[in-house]
Amino acid sequence: MKKNLLIFLIGACLISCREKKETGKIAIVPRPVELILQEGTCTLNAETRIEYGDPALEPVAVYLQTVIREIAGYEPVLSGVKTGDSVHPGNTVFFSLNETLREGDAYRLEIHPKGVQVEAVNPRSALLAVQTLRQLLPVHGADLTLPALQITDYPTWEWRGLMLDAARHFWSKAEVKRFIDLMALYKFNKFHWHLTDDQGWRIEIKKYPQLTEKAAWRHYNNHDRECMRLAEKESNDDFRLPEDRLRKTGDTVEYGGFYTQEEIREVVAYAAERGIDVIPEIDMPGHFSAAISVIPELACFNATGWGREFSAPICPGKEGTLAFCRDVYSEVFELFPYEYVHLGADEVEKDNWKKCPHCRARIRANGLKDEKELQAWFVKQMEVFFRGNGKKMIGWDEIIDGGLSETATVMWWRSWVKNAVHRATEQGNEVILAPNSHCYFDYKQDYSTLRKLYELEIVPKGLTPGQRKQIKGVQGNTWAEWIPSYKRVEYLTMPRMLAFSEVAWRSDSLRNWEEFYIGLPVQFGRLDELGVNYRPLDLENVYTSNAFVGETTVEWKQPLPAVQLRYTTDGSVPDEHSALYAGPFKLTESREYTIRFFRPNGSAADIVRTAYRKEAYRSAVELTDPAAGWKCAWHEAVVNSCDEIEKIPVKEEYTVESLRVPEGVGGKRALVYTGYLWIGKADVYTFSLGSDDGSQLYLHGELAVDNDGPHGPVTLMGQMALEKGWHPVRLYYFDMNNGGFIDLKISDSGGMNIELTGDLLKH
Ligand code: ACM
Ligand code: ZN
Numbered sequence: 001m002k003k004n005l006l007i008f009l010i011g012a013c014l015i016s017c018r019e020k021k022e023t024g025k026i027a028i029v030p031r032p033v034e035l036i037l038q039e040g041t042c043t044l045n046a047e048t049r050i051e052y053g054d055p056a057l058e059p060v061a062v063y064l065q066t067v068i069r070e071i072a073g074y075e076p077v078l079s080g081v082k083t084g085d086s087v088h089p090g091n092t093v094f095f096s097l098n099e100t101l102r103e104g105d106a107y108r109l110e111i112h113p114k115g116v117q118v119e120a121v122n123p124r125s126a127l128l129a130v131q132t133l134r135q136l137l138p139v140h141g142a143d144l145t146l147p148a149l150q151i152t153d154y155p156t157w158e159w160r161g162l163m164l165d166a167a168r169h170f171w172s173k174a175e176v177k178r179f180i181d182l183m184a185l186y187k188f189n190k191f192h193w194h195l196t197d198d199q200g201w202r203i204e205i206k207k208y209p210q211l212t213e214k215a216a217w218r219h220y221n222n223h224d225r226e227c228m229r230l231a232e233k234e235s236n237d238d239f240r241l242p243e244d245r246l247r248k249t250g251d252t253v254e255y256g257g258f259y260t261q262e263e264i265r266e267v268v269a270y271a272a273e274r275g276i277d278v279i280p281e282i283d284m285p286g287h288f289s290a291a292i293s294v295i296p297e298l299a300c301f302n303a304t305g306w307g308r309e310f311s312a313p314i315c316p317g318k319e320g321t322l323a324f325c326r327d328v329y330s331e332v333f334e335l336f337p338y339e340y341v342h343l344g345a346d347e348v349e350k351d352n353w354k355k356c357p358h359c360r361a362r363i364r365a366n367g368l369k370d371e372k373e374l375q376a377w378f379v380k381q382m383e384v385f386f387r388g389n390g391k392k393m394i395g396w397d398e399i400i401d402g403g404l405s406e407t408a409t410v411m412w413w414r415s416w417v418k419n420a421v422h423r424a425t426e427q428g429n430e431v432i433l434a435p436n437s438h439c440y441f442d443y444k445q446d447y448s449t450l451r452k453l454y455e456l457e458i459v460p461k462g463l464t465p466g467q468r469k470q471i472k473g474v475q476g477n478t479w480a481e482w483i484p485s486y487k488r489v490e491y492l493t494m495p496r497m498l499a500f501s502e503v504a505w506r507s508d509s510l511r512n513w514e515e516f517y518i519g520l521p522v523q524f525g526r527l528d529e530l531g532v533n534y535r536p537l538d539l540e541n542v543y544t545s546n547a548f549v550g551e552t553t554v555e556w557k558q559p560l561p562a563v564q565l566r567y568t569t570d571g572s573v574p575d576e577h578s579a580l581y582a583g584p585f586k587l588t589e590s591r592e593y594t595i596r597f598f599r600p601n602g603s604a605a606d607i608v609r610t611a612y613r614k615e616a617y618r619s620a621v622e623l624t625d626p627a628a629g630w631k632c633a634w635h636e637a638v639v640n641s642c643d644e645i646e647k648i649p650v651k652e653e654y655t656v657e658s659l660r661v662p663e664g665v666g667g668k669r670a671l672v673y674t675g676y677l678w679i680g681k682a683d684v685y686t687f688s689l690g691s692d693d694g695s696q697l698y699l700h701g702e703l704a705v706d707n708d709g710p711h712g713p714v715t716l717m718g719q720m721a722l723e724k725g726w727h728p729v730r731l732y733y734f735d736m737n738n739g740g741f742i743d744l745k746i747s748d749s750g751g752m753n754i755e756l757t758g759d760l761l762k763h
Contacts, residue, residue: 620725
């Protein structure tokens with residue numbers, strides 16, 4: 001007793017107590033469910049002791065010790081288990097388990113001038129409290145002063161995942177760890193590691209050494225060449241392929257890499273220290289060309305190949321193929337202790353299976369109807385093997401087609417397959433939500449990406465409470481076809497990771513974009529210190545093309561004050577010597593600007609091109625007896641750009657009273673809308689054209705918004721000055737048969753939205 005009291009008094013003296021509220025500086029992401037700020041502070045130092053009330057919490061204490069060493073360069077004392085209800089002396093961080101906290105990964109964090117107390121449901125949730133502490137501490141520095149507060153916190157979703165594709169491009173072990181550490185900071189807990197695909201095999205399998213000796217390496221492919229072109233054209237290092245991923249043998253240079261089993265173990269342990277499970281994916285039966293290229297017998301006709309959409313898969317008709325798949329997964333199971341393992345099973349081109357004698361025999365012998373059922377049969381065979389090894393199988397939502405097993409977990413990605421979640425949960429299967437419409441972090445970003453992601457109500461409508469219970473959680477995926485460097489991974493995933501952490505952590509009703517957005521500059525300050533190659537926020541009210549009449553004031557508001565804007569007016573890519581934007585300026589002539597953001601450490605982000613066009617109001621046209629709506633011509637084809645659409649004959653013509661895809665138009669949709677738009681007053685109008693894939697909007701035959709090309713959801717904006725009256729419109733839109741949308745919003749110079757209702761559209 002006496003000893004404790006003495007320690008208490010010493011501790012109380014060591015901890016400084018400042019009576020200052022630092023509300024402005026507290027920006028924890030995801031924001032805790034409940035945070036009560038109190039008077040005073042608590043300072044940790046080299047004499048701080050880390051104690052825990054249960055041996056299961058020792059790894060948490062050790063992790064905190066590591067965290068503090070990395071921040072401050074010194075290590076607090078680890079003083080081991082404390083049991084009983086002894087008074088906890090000052091200058092301690094005390095972890096204890098409290099199973100009466102609500103279910104899930106709940107924790108309670110109390111910082112008071114005498115020390116820090118963490119109560120957690122389990123060691124994992126204690127680790128989450130450490131991440132909260134990390135965000136309250138500096139990234140580097142000896143002064144570890146924390147604000148006094150009380151936090152009660154718990155996640156909405158048990159599964160808070162991020163996937164990284166290491167097959168299309170390869171990430172070093174250090175890069176993967178860096179990604180995992182960022183995940184941990186923002187309370188993600190499942191790292192899905194996509195380890196094999198057509199473009200490379202990345203995991204050592206002892207039984208088949210040729211997989212990593214050969215299939216982990218390739219000659220540069222079209223994606224690589226395009227990245228290299230962009231690196232030059234846009235003077236952007238993010239697009240450079242790292243030299244250390246080249247292998248030179250004689251005159252041959254190959255690109256790639258792989259993880260040894262030792263390295264995999266190291267990464268899995270690193271993730272576990274941070275409370276993150278690792279889910280490997282060996283994608284099969286499709287996406288398998290890399291392995292087929294070195295073991296051709298795995299495929300139906302002993303060769304790699306490309307079908308109409310995807311690569312030729314392995315042959316589920318051959319026993320040898322099944323044995324290979326089991327062999328591979330046997331080694332994988334040994335390396336990854338987590339019970340969930342991902343089989344992939346997406347995007348399988350089944351044409352070969354129609355023709356292959358082994359596949360035909362398999363279909364007959366098992367009384368299957370067709371190739372779809374053969375795919376389901378293969379998945380079920382693998383699942384039996386998974387279960388026999390104590391593993392639970394996850395597959396992409398294609399595993400629903402052809403008959404879903406009762407126990408597999410479905411990862412929903414095809415946002416256009418709207419009933420997938422209903423079907424799977426109705427049957428009682430678990431589902432993880434990762435709709436590509438929002439959760440694909442490799443997709444191009446625009447000014448609306450972050451907010452759309454943040455405000456995503458991710459659970460599909462119309463589920464019963466029972467079905468809702470089957471939803472295990474949410475995930476963001478980063479595919480790497482177009483990501484040749486780890487810097488580019490960070491550019492595409494940050495700040496998306498921040499927004500998505502709140503989707504995963506906070507319920508829909510607790511999310512608030514404005515509050516989140518206000519806290520972002522503090523988070524970006526942390527990212528600056530961590531050297532993260534983030535995408536700065538978008539300029540407010542700056543469009544791809546801006547129109548003005550007479551003169552205008554050019555104002556570029558970057559929400560991150562520490563980010564500098566440099567620009568050119570001759571189309572060249574700005575560098576660190578280009579003109580620095582110092583505030584609003586007047587413009588009386590048309591001009592184009594190429595703007596580049598420079599982070600506080602001097603590194604450059606992507607360029608932004610914006611044009612300011614001086615114009616006169618475009619005259620309206622007279623219409624006599626116009627008909628209601630716009631015409632919409634459907635050209636049935638998969639095209640790559642808007643100018644290809646009209647080369648294809650019209651299949652069907654429709655009239656629409658709003659901008660929508662007419663009922664009856666199939667998946668291969670290339671559409672041309674024509675008609676007139678009513679404008680109620682002379683003004684400069686902003687047209688926001690959103691589509692997946694490409695679209696273009698013409699007014700008076702002039703391109704107002706160019707959102708062309710195959711792409712995911714992208715919204716671009718352009719302006720035009722229009723007189724009161726009717727204005728001719730021509731709008732092109734195509735989708736590459738993989739689910740998409742077209743959307744047009746119009747607002748006036750005061751920001752008022754103009755509803756595109758039937759009476760404004762004529763033809
Ligand atoms: C996927 O995006 N093919 C799962
Ligand atoms: Zn076959």
